[in-house]
Amino acid sequence: MKADPGQKKLPGKLLFVSLMGVTCILIAGVIALLWWIQNTGLAGINPLLPTISGITLGLLAAAVLLGTVLLLLTTALGKDILFTRFLRGIVIKFLFPLIEFIGKLIGIQRDTIRQSFIAMNNSLVLSQKILVKADRVLILLPHCIQLFDCEIKVTGAISKCARCGRCDIKGISELGEKYQIDISVATGGTLARKIITEKRPKLVVAVACEGDLTSGIKDCYPLPVLGILNDRPFGPCYNTRVETPKIDDALKLVLG
Numbered sequence: 001m002k003a004d005p006g007q008k009k010l011p012g013k014l015l016f017v018s019l020m021g022v023t024c025i026l027i028a029g030v031i032a033l034l035w036w037i038q039n040t041g042l043a044g045i046n047p048l049l050p051t052i053s054g055i056t057l058g059l060l061a062a063a064v065l066l067g068t069v070l071l072l073l074t075t076a077l078g079k080d081i082l083f084t085r086f087l088r089g090i091v092i093k094f095l096f097p098l099i100e101f102i103g104k105l106i107g108i109q110r111d112t113i114r115q116s117f118i119a120m121n122n123s124l125v126l127s128q129k130i131l132v133k134a135d136r137v138l139i140l141l142p143h144c145i146q147l148f149d150c151e152i153k154v155t156g157a158i159s160k161c162a163r164c165g166r167c168d169i170k171g172i173s174e175l176g177e178k179y180q181i182d183i184s185v186a187t188g189g190t191l192a193r194k195i196i197t198e199k200r201p202k203l204v205v206a207v208a209c210e211g212d213l214t215s216g217i218k219d220c221y222p223l224p225v226l227g228i229l230n231d232r233p234f235g236p237c238y239n240t241r242v243e244t245p246k247i248d249d250a251l252k253l254v255l256g
């Protein structure tokens with residue numbers, strides 16, 4: 001199997017997986033602590049209450065640990081073992097903010113955590129072995145991929161590109177033509193959401209920076225999104241680049 005499209009970029013998914021393991025052990029620890037704190041008070045109300053709350057909290061802690069083990073196995077083996085789609089939702093909606101917070105506490109940069117999150121998300125999406133027809137896949141690009149000085153504005157219709165080759169829009173247009181895939185260029189998160197609502201794809205291959213990809217993956221869930229980070233040789237939001245073969249690799253993995 002080919003590498004995940006977001007995996008080549010350091011730091012890879014391992015960092016996020018490790019942080020996730022630590023976070024889930026901490027959650028289980030907090031649950032145990034809660035049980036210990038309330039144990040004395042509950043016994044005074046009814047002698048059965050500590051047992052009932054102990055079983056409830058024990059089941060909760062077991063679910064957290066089991067979920068973590070499943071996610072770790074899914075990521076390591078690249079196979080959909082059990083509930084991968086549901087677990088991806090738990091990571092995206094609940095665990096990610098906590099993991100980001102813990103990562104920052106121990107001095108890991110936010111963008112590094114986000115890069116690793118994107119790699120982890122790609123790994124989970126690919127583990128589901130989703131195969132989609134070309135007409136149900138959408139390539140979503142940020143407008144900063146287009147050369148700033150280009151007189152043709154491709155937002156809304158990438159087919160207008162004259163393919164002069166001064167920016168990566170040319171290569172991506174050719175890729176879209178090769179696979180007969182829809183490509184949209186969005187000027188921001190609001191337009192990206194509108195495009196997705198209108199086009200109703202079954203899978204999105206999105207190119208963007210760490211922040212936009214992270215929020216896009218969260219907003220789109222449960223729609224599967226494969227994230228590919230752009231390069232910013234001139235700083236953010238200006239003449240950004242993307243390695244077109246990474247988009248090609250992602251498409252080959254999901255096109256049925």
Ligand code: SF4
Nearest residue numbers: 150161162164165167
């Ligand atoms: S490839 Fe050329 S024509 Fe197309 S968007 Fe880039 S600069 Fe403009």
